[in-house]
Amino acid sequence: MQISQVGITDNDQNNVTGVLLAGGKSRRMGQDKAAIKLAGSTMFERTLKLLQNNFKHVLIAGDRPDLARPQIPAFPDIYPGSALGGLYTGLKTATTDWIFVAPCDMPFPDERIVHLLLQYRANFDAVVPRTNQGYEPVFALYHKNCLPQMEKMLQQGQYRIYAFYQRIKIRYLDSSELPDGWQQALLNVNTPDDLARIKEKNMAPPVVSIVAKSGTGKTTLLEKLISELKQRGYRVAAVKHDAHSFSIDHEGKDSWRLTAAGADTMIITSPEKLAMVKRNPADQEPDLKDTLEKYTTDVDIVLTEGFKRNTMPKIEVHRQQRSEQLLCRGLEHDPKLLAVASDSSLDLDVPVYNINDSSGLCDLIVARFLS
Incomplete structure (x- = not known):
């Protein structure tokens, strides 16, 4: 009206x-x-x-x-x-x-x-x-x-x-x-369920998770999607999940020494890049949504690698030789599965793309989240 x-x-x-x-x-x-x-x-x-x-x-x-x-x-x-x-x-x-x-x-x-x-x-x-x-x-x-x-x-x-x-x-x-x-x-x-639904629906920027069993090629596809989106003029954030502890610095470097000394937050800044190492409290990994709200508000879309248990829209990477069974259409039916990138023909209830068709997958992402 x-x-x-x-x-x-x-x-x-x-x-x-x-x-x-x-x-x-x-x-x-x-x-x-x-x-x-x-x-x-x-x-x-x-x-x-x-x-x-x-x-x-x-x-x-x-x-x-x-x-x-x-x-x-x-x-x-x-x-x-x-x-x-x-x-x-x-x-x-x-x-x-x-x-x-x-x-x-x-x-x-x-x-x-x-x-x-x-x-x-x-x-x-x-x-x-x-x-x-x-x-x-x-x-x-x-x-x-x-x-x-x-x-x-x-x-x-x-x-x-x-x-x-x-x-x-x-x-x-x-x-x-x-x-x-x-x-x-x-x-x-x-209720907590109300909050989860609202956070997901109104997530800004939108998030798409690339998921797969280990060794299937998540990172390769993610690289291609980032490159394709950048060529189309979009600002992209990438978030990788690591189930174990990790280090992005080299032992003996000044930044490593500052973190090793106990700094809760250590930032390296230069004219070209900025990097931050931030300790999680009591070794507790923060909620993905909270992390995205803090650090990705200046981009158009976030692509994550892993996080297969989250409630974000997902693209699953599948290789027949690695496993016949899908993560999101196997023992479990994930309603957030958006599409599958596979090296073989599959009969599914979601679109199936060739594993090398990053352009087609990018078209899907743009039409669904960025148009």
Whole structure:
């Protein structure tokens, strides 16, 4: 749909308080959702940025002094333990008649929806998105007129926010009225599986893993794909997995001596190249996704060698003489298998390319991830 391009006015900025809801316990996630990082910033920081960009008054509803900042106070929930209690705390402590609330578990909040909600607030007590998945009560707009009914319900131990909606004058914003992309904007992250799916789907840059049994020719194909992609103008990162300890330096060199002396991070820099050796804590290999988020944000695509157990899209290299059975279509059926590069004809449910057809495989990668 086409929505108004009018942004938030000075009047809106002054008369609406942005409220970041942070009173949840993150029990299903098993870790503090506010501190989870996606593409270099925490979910708390993403929501806070949206609120600060649109409202002059911002506060945190929830007992989170660790998240409070100068000019952004945190208020413990007056009635803890429910979304309705968080909304009540935000309205009660705000000095403006209106509040816009947003949670700290929404990784892609979209200010276009904020602008749209504000346009429909006249003569209503609340403006709330409503889609086929249900209501979105914690990315919505509320007036202080809601306080008496909220307080009555909370004092009676009633926490169902949908029952509260029956008691106020509310404007629902249906999916047909929301801007394109609302599905991603209204995503919530509640479980580790939710987080894994979102990280994979929104990985920037995209990642393709080249996998195979040892001695099949992974590195050879990877070399050809990198060369082909570079010729087409793409920036490429390559990540190799080593199941054992490795060294990229020579014993006796100054850089080797510094690492051997105990440096946790050792960097060599020159006009042509930069190299870094970084110790993993307690010999624990970091998660691949975290590594990519830290070190590969300046490229168009990442090609990895190995990592056959990860959940990234994969191209498997196959040689009949090495093994008749595939890794991803053998004892296990890997749903992330994208294609197979083989030296023999195979009847599979994914495309099969000649093992030397790096150009064809590159066409596939570009069409799937870079177009």
